[in-house]
Amino acid sequence: MEACRLAASDIACRRGDRLLFARLSLSLEGGEALQVAGANGIGKSSLIRILAGLLRPFEGKVEREGMIGLLDERPALDNDQPLGKALSFWTKLDGHEAPMGRLGLAALQDVPVRYLSTGQRKRAALARLISQQAPIWLLDEPLNGLDVDAVKLCEELVGEHCAAGGIAVIASHQPFTLKAMQTLSLAEHAL
Amino acid sequence: MIATLLKRDLGRFLPGTTSGGTLLPLLFFLAVAMLYPFAVGPNATLLAATGGGVIWVAALLAAILPLDRLLASDVHEGFFDQWALRGISEEVVVAVRLLAHWLSFGPFIMLAAIPASALVGIDGETLRIVELGLLAGTPGLAAIGIIIAAITVGLRSGGAALSGLLVIPLAVPLLIFGAGALSTGGDGGLALTAAISLLLVALAPFAGGAAIRAAREG
Structure with missing residues (x-):
């Protein structure tokens, strides 16, 4: 995997007239993983979007080297298309195949996305993320809606991604088991 | 990349495709043309004099x-975020979307005309001017539609009604x-229509892209 780096220095986030957090710095090199912990509404998703470059930080700046892969609550798959076709839109753009079998999606290829359950959608979004082959993964509540086996699979996939030299940032209020993972508690930066 | 985007857009917007694209705009257009003579009465001169204009309003x-x-x-389902992360700019997506939107109603309206x-x-000569006018004008209508759709993208409800209202002054x-080319019979009106259309088509990707980025920050 190509070299990657993700660093944020002294960032602050404002939503509306509320300052969610301030003076937050982090620096991640290839192979490292970070869990962002904190209660609902503390700004985990906003931090993920700032790191992704989709939201401008109120203060500070973010430096990234390498493509960003984002997994959030929206799978970005066409609801009225069969799963296989909806995913193939992204695999065609990214130029890599999605590991359907491993994620248990092989049997769901012909099912329209709108009929999929929350967990199945999440797994489909994981397939999209993997086929993107981006070195930096930003995961916003990746375990939401996943069953016990799928949680384990998700943790395995993130572990493999980091072992291959990728970066993973996981924003989750659920425990996420991963070897050698740093933890960032947003509550310490909250105002 | 552009071909992949266009293929998805056409699959969603072309009339009669499985996913959402409907014949409704086309049927609406024909319904107006069908009902108009009933509303104004069977006065052939009046109909012939006003028919071209009605076709335009219906279009x-x-x-x-x-x-x-x-x-x-x-935007709401996260497609634009995913495109942005892959370095596909909003402008490119909006330009492709503009082409797909025009292809899904422009040629069909011209056929239905x-x-x-x-x-x-209306007679053959008037029809010729209407068709040329529609060819020149529908890309502009599509561009106005895209710009308005992008500007109202952040509105969760009532966006449809508002965008309908916003289109009207821009389309004047x-x-x-x-x-107007119908009454003057000249090519000047058609040339001006084409000029306005070109301007709008050139503006639409940039205006639309900026509007979508602004909505993301909100």
């Missing part, structure tokens, strides 16, 4: 119908010159 209204499906769902011209009783120049 404008038909172009407004799909506005709320053009961009909003892709032929039976519509028979319904409102196109209507004046496009439908």
Whole structure:
């Protein structure tokens, strides 16, 4: 995997007239993983979007080297298309195949996305993320809606991604088991 | 990349495709042409004098119908975020979307104008000017639609009604010159319609892209 780096220095986030957090710095090199912990509404998703470059930080700046892969609550798959076709839109753009079998999606290829359950959608979004082959993964509540086996699979996939030299940032209020993972508690930066 | 985007867009917008694209704008257009003679009465001279203008108004209204499906769902479902992360700019997506939107109503309206011209009783020469005017004007209508759809993308409800209202003043120049060519019979009106269309088409990707980025920050 190509070299990657993700660093944020002294960032602050404002939503509306509320300052969610301030003076937050982090620096991640290839192979490292970070869990962002904190209660609902503390700004985990906003931090993920700032790191992704989709939201401008109120203060500070973010430096990234390498493509960003984002997994959030929206799978970005066409609801009225069969799963296989909806995913193939992204695999065609990214130029890599999605590991359907491993994620248990092989049997769901012909099912329209709108009929999929929350967990199945999440797994489909994981397939999209993997086929993107981006070195930096930003995961916003990746375990939401996943069953016990799928949680384990998700943790395995993130572990493999980091072992291959990728970066993973996981924003989750659920425990996420991963070897050698740093933890960032947003509550310490909250105002 | 552009081919992949265009293929998805056409699959969603072309009339008769499985996913959402409907014949509604087309049927709406024909319905106006069909009902108009009943409303004004069987006065052939009056119909022939006003028919071309009615076709234009019907085309404008038909172009407004799909506005709320053009961009909003892709923004809310995270497609634009995923494209941005892959380095595909909003401008490129909007330009492709503009082409797909025009392809899904422009040529069909021009085809439907032929039976519509028979319904409102206009002659062949007038039909020729209407068709040329529609060819020149519908890309502009599509561009206005895309710009408005992008600007109203952040509105969760009532966006459709508002965008319908916003389109009307922007479409007035196109209507004046496009439908005006009918009464003057000159190529000047058509040329001006085409000029306005070109300007709008050139502006739309940038205006639309900026509007979508602004909505993301909100």
